[in-house]
Amino acid sequence: MTENDQVTWGARRRRRFPPEHWASLICKGVWDETPDVRTFFLTPADESRIEHDPGQFMTFQIDTPGGVVERCYTIASSAARDGGIEITVKRQHGAGSAHLHDTLIPGSSIMAFGPSGRFGPVSWPGTRYALIAAGSGVTPMLSVLRTAVDRGIALDAVLVHVAPTDTDMIAADDIALLARRLPQLTYIPVTTRGPGAARPTGDLLTNLITDMADRTVLCCGPQPFMEMVRATARDAGVPADHYGEESFDFSSPESEITPAADTPVRSVTFARTGKVFECAETTTILAAIKAAGLPLPSSCARGMCGTCKTFKHAGEVTMAHEGGIRQREIDRGFILPCVSRPLTDIVLDC
Numbered sequence: 001m002t003e004n005d006q007v008t009w010g011a012r013r014r015r016r017f018p019p020e021h022w023a024s025l026i027c028k029g030v031w032d033e034t035p036d037v038r039t040f041f042l043t044p045a046d047e048s049r050i051e052h053d054p055g056q057f058m059t060f061q062i063d064t065p066g067g068v069v070e071r072c073y074t075i076a077s078s079a080a081r082d083g084g085i086e087i088t089v090k091r092q093h094g095a096g097s098a099h100l101h102d103t104l105i106p107g108s109s110i111m112a113f114g115p116s117g118r119f120g121p122v123s124w125p126g127t128r129y130a131l132i133a134a135g136s137g138v139t140p141m142l143s144v145l146r147t148a149v150d151r152g153i154a155l156d157a158v159l160v161h162v163a164p165t166d167t168d169m170i171a172a173d174d175i176a177l178l179a180r181r182l183p184q185l186t187y188i189p190v191t192t193r194g195p196g197a198a199r200p201t202g203d204l205l206t207n208l209i210t211d212m213a214d215r216t217v218l219c220c221g222p223q224p225f226m227e228m229v230r231a232t233a234r235d236a237g238v239p240a241d242h243y244g245e246e247s248f249d250f251s252s253p254e255s256e257i258t259p260a261a262d263t264p265v266r267s268v269t270f271a272r273t274g275k276v277f278e279c280a281e282t283t284t285i286l287a288a289i290k291a292a293g294l295p296l297p298s299s300c301a302r303g304m305c306g307t308c309k310t311f312k313h314a315g316e317v318t319m320a321h322e323g324g325i326r327q328r329e330i331d332r333g334f335i336l337p338c339v340s341r342p343l344t345d346i347v348l349d350c
Contacts, residue, residue: 017048020309022061022297025112027104028084033170036091037136038101039076043084045109054079054143055120055218055246058087059299059307061111064095070299070307071096074220074246075115076139076171080150088170090136113297116306116324117246119218120144124244126216129157130209132229134200134221138170140246141220145178145185156184158209162200162225164193200225202232213237219245266342270294270350271313285317285337285346296337296350300324303339310337315346 017023029041044050057074077086091101104110119140121129131141138161148155163169169189179185188208191197198204206212213236219229226245233243264281268288279288286308289296298308303321312333317340325336337348 014047014049017044017050019051019114019116022111022113023048024109025085027106027108027110029106030104033088034168037088037168037170038091039086039088040100040104041077041084041086042110042112049082050085050115051082052079052085052115053120053122054147055123055140056115056117056143057140057246057305058085058112058114059116059297059305060087060100060113061297062096062099064099066095069096070297071100072116072299072305072307074139074143076142076146078146078150079143080147088136088139088142113307116309117304118324118326119220119244119246121216121218124216124218124242126242127156128211128215129155130212130215130217131157131159132205132209132217132219132221133160134162134225135168136170137220137222137225137246139220141218142171142174144218145175145182149178149181154184155182157182158186158188158215160188160190160205160208162190162192162221165191166194200228202228202235205229205232206236216242217244219243266315267345268342269345269347271347272350275350279342279346281341281343283341285335285340285342285348289337294350298338301338303336306336308337309334311349313347313349316343317341317346318343 024045025042026045027040028043030038032038052075057072059070059072062069062071073087073089075085076088089097089100091097121144131144133141141159161169172189175187179187190200192199212233217233217238219226265278266281267276268279268285269276275294277288277292279285286298296308299305303324306324309325312335317335319335319340321336321339325334
């Protein structure tokens with residue numbers, strides 16, 4: 001054990017990790033959950049503390065051979081532990097997750113932004129929960145369970161996790177241990193292949209969660225899966241304000257509207273750099289920024305992740321977001337350029 005290792009055992013005051021700026025995280029540990037899912041333990045390079053709510057995510061810059069890509073991953077670890085975070089990532093065909101699996105090793109660093117997002121018990125308060133997940137969509141549910149255990153919360157929840165086989169069940173052993181400390185947790189794994197396989201349908205869910213109407217439903221998984229769960233919850237009588245979901249399926253971002261010849265055009269000014277460009281009222285500000293060849297961190301392009309959040313010094317916009325910004329941030333003057341269209345000339349803090 002080094003002298004520095006010895007120091008880290010002691011308590012000390014630490015500043016907060018900046019949630020609205022990119023900063024460096026150091027990989028301190030890596031382990032496999034399933035053959036194609038890996039967990040990474042990351043701590044701030046400046047030894048600050050990461051404050052987050054269970055269910056939030058962070059956005060990461062992944063330096064791939066084809067250039068830097070930005071990807072969002074849910075924090076899977078407990079919100080009661082602020083020394084670092086865990087992200088649990090499934091290897092997919094895209095460059096982001098595959099490169100992360102291949103290159104993020106103990107000692108390496110990665111740039112991160114956040115925590116961001118509105119999902120989980122803080123944003124969807126309730127007394128009893130139905131946590132419904134498919135595949136790696138179980139990661140925010142893990143944060144919910146781990147936080148409940150660490151904070152001594154008597155969580156009343158049913159967790160339904162759908163995966164192809166038993167081997168693909170992420171953190172199944174860990175959930176079993178958590179269930180020993182959460183006596184009101186019912187864990188129901190559902191496999192879609194092999195012996196005892198079941199197709200995830202609305203009928204299956206209502207049979208597994210007979211009191212769904214009396215629970216706050218939180219769902220995370222692929223878009224078609226969430227559409228099924230959403231319809232099932234609605235048909236079961238779950239009120240709209242008792243249903244929340246999180247997804248990072250950004251394959252079909254909101255399409256841009258081609259401006260007509262008489263569409264008003266507004267100017268957008270970057271206050272710090274002095275850059276000025278035009279943006280039609282029917283065009284998102286992010287699209288105009290990209291068209292002008294200017295840099296701005298972004299990821300989902302749907303108003304969900306909050307990566308592009310920017311302070312607006314002047315001007316008016318119309319903005320239709322999906323949870324990537326909080327009302328108090330809007331009240332302070334922040335916007336999401338990815339879902340904001342200018343109504344007047346705009347000045348941004350860039």
